[in-house]
Amino acid sequence: MKSWKAVVAAIVISVASFSTIAAEKVTVFAASSLTNAMNDVVSAYEHNTGEKPTVSYASSSALARQIAQGAPANIYVSANEKWMDYLSDQGVIVPSTRKPLLHNSLVMVAPNDYPQQHITLNDSLDFTKALDGTRLAVGDPNHVPAGIYTKEALENIGLWQQAERLLARANNVRGALLLVERQEALLGVVYKTDALISNKVKIVSEFPADSHTAISYPVAMVDGRQNESAKSFYDFLNSDEAAAIFSEYGFEDVNFEDEK
Numbered sequence: 001m002k003s004w005k006a007v008v009a010a011i012v013i014s015v016a017s018f019s020t021i022a023a024e025k026v027t028v029f030a031a032s033s034l035t036n037a038m039n040d041v042v043s044a045y046e047h048n049t050g051e052k053p054t055v056s057y058a059s060s061s062a063l064a065r066q067i068a069q070g071a072p073a074n075i076y077v078s079a080n081e082k083w084m085d086y087l088s089d090q091g092v093i094v095p096s097t098r099k100p101l102l103h104n105s106l107v108m109v110a111p112n113d114y115p116q117q118h119i120t121l122n123d124s125l126d127f128t129k130a131l132d133g134t135r136l137a138v139g140d141p142n143h144v145p146a147g148i149y150t151k152e153a154l155e156n157i158g159l160w161q162q163a164e165r166l167l168a169r170a171n172n173v174r175g176a177l178l179l180v181e182r183q184e185a186l187l188g189v190v191y192k193t194d195a196l197i198s199n200k201v202k203i204v205s206e207f208p209a210d211s212h213t214a215i216s217y218p219v220a221m222v223d224g225r226q227n228e229s230a231k232s233f234y235d236f237l238n239s240d241e242a243a244a245i246f247s248e249y250g251f252e253d254v255n256f257e258d259e260k
């Protein structure tokens with residue numbers, strides 16, 4: 001009898017342990033522009049704790065819609081406030097955990113062998129001539145944050161009407177970068193952090209900060225999925241160690257606390 005009870009107890013303990021491990025799995029949904037930096041942040045966290053969160057990268061819009069439909073994400077990092085607002089309106093995120101995490105800036109890039117080193121962004125720019133038969137690679141302005149910022153900036157500079165018919169619309173900002181790297185588009189608009197990680201493109205213009213809404217990356221925990229491991233990684237994302245890693249990739253104003 002004692003032996004039987006011991007076996008039952010062992011099974012109960014094993015099941016409980018398995019359930020705890022399963023419950024503590026951490027899944028992060030993050031904007032594609034964070035890929036390289038976030039991978040390094042995850043590596044640092046794994047080195048510190050022995051735990052490795054799973055990160056799914058895509059456009060902020062696609063990830064937000066998936067979360068709203070019940071995708072099993074614990075943490076969401078968006079490339080703009082719009083899609084975090086969307087999840088907030090859906091009642092999907094924990095309001096107290098929403099905070100701005102990072103800032104970025106917008107640049108125009110060209111292949112390294114593009115003949116011009118600098119392009120002046122004003123309403124006298126001839127995009128047709130500058131693109132030489134190709135198109136302007138951008139994140140789709142209808143839903144991709146980088147594309148939304150791009151449209152706003154080009155409108156304010158007086159170039160949108162000319163540029164709109166010449167766009168190559170990518171599903172995310174990394175897709176736009178890839179088009180330029182392959183020289184399928186001779187110019188593209190991406191985040192500065194994306195340009196800095198590529199050895200196949202050069203920055204030919206930087207958009208004035210006042211030409212578009214500030215590029216803010218908010219983070220939040222998903223309601224109903226706040227396990228202890230998720231909370232631990234969320235805290236690490238807001239730590240000085242993570243801030244230093246993000247800074248290495250060109251992200252700006254990390255861990256600013258007073259904007260919300």
